[in-house]
Amino acid sequence: MGEAVAGTVGERFRELYGAEPEGVWAAPGRVNLIGEHTDYNDGFVMPFALPHQAVAAVSRRDDGILRLHSADIDADPVELRVADLAPGSDKSWTAYPSGVLWALREAGHELTGADVHLASTVPSGAGLSSSAALEVVLALAMNDLYALGLRGWQLARLCQRAENVYVGAPVGIMDQTASACCEAGHALFLDTRDLSQRQIPFDLAAEGMRLLVVDTRVKHSHSEGEYGKRRAGCEKGAALLGVDALRDVPYADLDAALERLGDEEEVRRLVRHVVTEDERVERVVALLESGDTRAIGAVLVEGHASLRDDFRISCPELDLVVDTALASGALGARMTGGGFGGSAIVLVEAAGVDAVTKAVEDAFAAAGLKAPRVFEAVPSAGARRLV
Ligand code: GAF
Numbered sequence: 001m002g003e004a005v006a007g008t009v010g011e012r013f014r015e016l017y018g019a020e021p022e023g024v025w026a027a028p029g030r031v032n033l034i035g036e037h038t039d040y041n042d043g044f045v046m047p048f049a050l051p052h053q054a055v056a057a058v059s060r061r062d063d064g065i066l067r068l069h070s071a072d073i074d075a076d077p078v079e080l081r082v083a084d085l086a087p088g089s090d091k092s093w094t095a096y097p098s099g100v101l102w103a104l105r106e107a108g109h110e111l112t113g114a115d116v117h118l119a120s121t122v123p124s125g126a127g128l129s130s131s132a133a134l135e136v137v138l139a140l141a142m143n144d145l146y147a148l149g150l151r152g153w154q155l156a157r158l159c160q161r162a163e164n165v166y167v168g169a170p171v172g173i174m175d176q177t178a179s180a181c182c183e184a185g186h187a188l189f190l191d192t193r194d195l196s197q198r199q200i201p202f203d204l205a206a207e208g209m210r211l212l213v214v215d216t217r218v219k220h221s222h223s224e225g226e227y228g229k230r231r232a233g234c235e236k237g238a239a240l241l242g243v244d245a246l247r248d249v250p251y252a253d254l255d256a257a258l259e260r261l262g263d264e265e266e267v268r269r270l271v272r273h274v275v276t277e278d279e280r281v282e283r284v285v286a287l288l289e290s291g292d293t294r295a296i297g298a299v300l301v302e303g304h305a306s307l308r309d310d311f312r313i314s315c316p317e318l319d320l321v322v323d324t325a326l327a328s329g330a331l332g333a334r335m336t337g338g339g340f341g342g343s344a345i346v347l348v349e350a351a352g353v354d355a356v357t358k359a360v361e362d363a364f365a366a367a368g369l370k371a372p373r374v375f376e377a378v379p380s381a382g383a384r385r386l387v
Pocket residue numbers: 032035036037038039040171172173174175337338339
């Protein structure tokens with residue numbers, strides 16, 4: 001598949017820019033199995049890469065110009081001067097790739113321009129990290145073409161900086177690290193404090209199960225306030241408890257910590273979610289490593305309840321997916337990603353896929369909602385050079 005995609009993207013590059021690209025790179029979207037809103041609290045996450053990916057055909061230029069073109073937008077390439085890139089100067093899709101060049105230059109890497117054609121199969125606005133895929137694919141291409149010698153986690157940090165400072169979205173480090181570092185057939189157990197990581201074998205098909213992604217097709221946007229409010233609430237909780245980050249509140253001390261927060265009701269709920277969610281990630285890792293895969297279903301359900309009731313970032317459509325899937329026999333289900341819409345994941349026996357899918361589709365139709373997009377997620381490769 002890589003070769004075929006690279007061929008199509010390379011051909012379009014030739015039409016646009018009149019020459020062969022120097023190379024073609026790919027970076028995937030992700031789903032997060034467990035560990036939500038823990039990444040900006042220095043905690044644990046466990047995403048895996050989707051087969052859906054952003055693909056970029058790229059060549060260097062030596063005149064300081066960056067030209068960006070997307071297969072999704074029927075227009076001429078956007079032309080920017082690398083030296084003029086500045087935070088907040090770009091409000092369109094090009095802010096993600098150009099922000100990466102800005103972050104690389106800020107970090108002291110000399111870049112003299114590029115011609116870029118991008119095509120992505122990661123659904124946008126679905127909570128599946130389409131923006132991180134765009135950032136990481138550009139970062140990897142620049143890393144290779146300009147021989148910068150940066151590792152995957154270093155590229156992820158630079159991409160996060162591009163999104164935080166250049167685009168202005170206060171996201172954590174999970175999505176960029178997932179796109180840069182995931183491996184096929186594995187989930188990535190990541191400690192977001194020091195970015196140490198462990199690849200956990202995650203082959204549901206071999207055990208007769210499937211993981212479905214249900215995109216509710218309700219749109220969310222991280223830049224629009226609610227994400228930032230949760231993040232600020234978590235930081236307030238850490239300050240009140242006298243720790244660097246909520247990751248430093250041990251699960252065993254949670255009750256005492258909540259007690260100390262007194263009548264700070266909202267902060268108490270946020271702290272309870274983050275501390276219990278870190279514990280759930282560790283529990284899922286232990287279950288997977290001991291071969292008790294079916295038992296992770298119950299942990300996913302606990303995670304959803306915590307995001308719905310304590311963190312308060314679910315929505316009726318996500319709850320409908322989770323409730324319907326569980327009522328029709330799923331082993332577990334929860335929302336995934338930032339929340340306020342986007343996607344849910346459903347763990348199901350292979351034999352139950354059709355029944356659960358139909359039940360969810362029927363429930364959406366009965367509620368008068370747009371049909372959800374349901375697909376099976378197979379843990380796929382992280383960012384890489386295709387050609
Ligand atoms: C979004 C953010 F981009 C991530 O950093 C993470 O915080 C996630 O929401 C919630 O777990 O995807």
